[in-house]
Amino acid sequence: MQLKELWNFMQVDMAADNFEAEMRKSPNRQKLLKRRNLLLELQNNNKRIDSEIAVMQDRLEAVRDEAARLEALLKTALEELQAAPPADMDEAQRKLDSVQKLTDTISRYEQELTKMRKDADSRDRQQKDIRVRAAKAKQEYDQIKVVYDKEYKQDTAKLAEMKKNIEAEAAKQNPELLERYRSIKQHCTPPMARLADGQCCGCFMQLPSATLRALKEGTLVECDNCGRILYCEEE
Ligand SMILES: [Zn+2]
Secondary structure, eight states: OOHHHHHHHHHHHHHHHHHHHHHHHOHHHHHHHHHHHHHHHHHHHHHHHHHHHHHHHHHHHHHHHHHHHHHHHHHHHHHHHHHSOOSSHHHHHHHHHHHHHHHHHHHHHHHHHHHHHHHHHHHHHHHHHHHHHHHHHHHHHHHHHHHHHHHHHHHHHHHHHHHHHHHHHHHTSOHHHHHHHHHHHTTSSSOEEEEETTEETTTOOBOOHHHHHHHHTTOOOBOTTTOOEEEOTTO
8 A cells, every 4th residue: 555655646736736726716817807808798788789779770760761751741731731721611620630740740750869869879978988998998908918928827837847746746656546546536636535533534524443444454445425535644
């Protein structure tokens, strides 16, 4: 049994894993991701507003055309009224009603046009605000990127060094033990745990006496509960 060697190997292995995890948590990396996500969000908002504007533009043109058509109708109706005054009160009332109806519709369209122009203005302002925020985020992103790229390069070199060391240490291990270690690590890390007072220090479960006996006899024993390789310092 070469559990002590495997235990020492685990220390370098875990140190590299921790270092890699720290790299992912790097404040500069987090800042960079935050800016990148903000930029994506702003781009999406801008696209959404673009498509809203396109829809509004279509509607605006349709309403404007319809209002112009009704205005022409109104003009014709008024001209006809002037050229040939109504013969009686009934006819006068009918003609006035239809003129009134046209005027009402035109004024409704005009209200709608005013509202749409206001909406368009407000969307213009939103897009302007987005452009300002995006420019700021991009500038910050670029600044952090320079720092982070340098940090990442250094950390990557350090990690590669650690992994090289792990490979060298791995070559000194009992291959079967190492394979067991790696297979346990897939689902449980760190894959080894000390034994103290009959307890597994990985999951703090009290181990049955048969397990403890087997451990004393020098066999490879895994914790019944968490599956870690148990390591006894006295060994
Ligand atoms: Zn355990």
